[in-house]
Structure formats: C-alpha cells, structure tokens
Amino acid sequence: MLLTVILGAFGAHAVKEKLSATDLEIYKTAVHYLMITGFALLLLAPRVASLSESKKIMIFSAQALIGGSLIFSGSLFILIATGVRQWGAVTPIGGMGLILGLGAWALAEKKNKDKKRP
Numbered sequence: 001m002l003l004t005v006i007l008g009a010f011g012a013h014a015v016k017e018k019l020s021a022t023d024l025e026i027y028k029t030a031v032h033y034l035m036i037t038g039f040a041l042l043l044l045a046p047r048v049a050s051l052s053e054s055k056k057i058m059i060f061s062a063q064a065l066i067g068g069s070l071i072f073s074g075s076l077f078i079l080i081a082t083g084v085r086q087w088g089a090v091t092p093i094g095g096m097g098l099i100l101g102l103g104a105w106a107l108a109e110k111k112n113k114d115k116k117r118p
Helices: 002-013 021-050 055-082 085-089 091-116
Strands: none
Touching (some): 055 085
C-alpha cells in the first residue's frame, strides 16, 4: 500500500509533465491495480489464518495475486520507462495471475463454507 501511495504521488507530481496523455493513463492503471491488489491482500491475510481447511488454497491465492500484480503493473511501468510497446503483450499474463488468485480465494471460501455445513 505504501508503494502505491509513493507511485501515485510520483506520478502526480514528478512524471505527469513528462508523460504523454496515453502513457499517463497507462501509469495510472498500473498504480490502480497495485492498490486494488494491496487492499485484496489486506483482506486476504486474516482469512488465511482462519481457514484451516483451505489454507493451502488461500496461500496460493495470495501468491497468485502478488505475482499477477507484479507482472501486470510491472510490465506497464517497464513499457512507460522504456517506450517498448511490446511489454504490453506481457500485461495480460499478469491479469491472468490476478484472475487466478481471486478465483482461488473464492474457491477457498466456498470450501470453507461447505465444511461448516452439517
């Protein structure tokens, strides 16, 4: 979360004038997804400790969210920093990691709910 605040402030003040409108939107998207993932991980962390039946799935979920976020946002930051637009082809791989992480989280919650039923 701290990283997203720093990157957001950096984008708003230091690089805003140096980026094209398109690159600024790409930058904002990268920061936005980092922040969303940060919030998700804050919500996920206490659930990992409380779900004994699906703890491994929850840990996988966290790993997929972190990896997906790093690949998604990282590829966008690299795209902007280098100007190499081919980095945009890497971004969907990170998006798939995010989807996989959220899907695993939903599965773990469902498994836990099913275990509580009599």
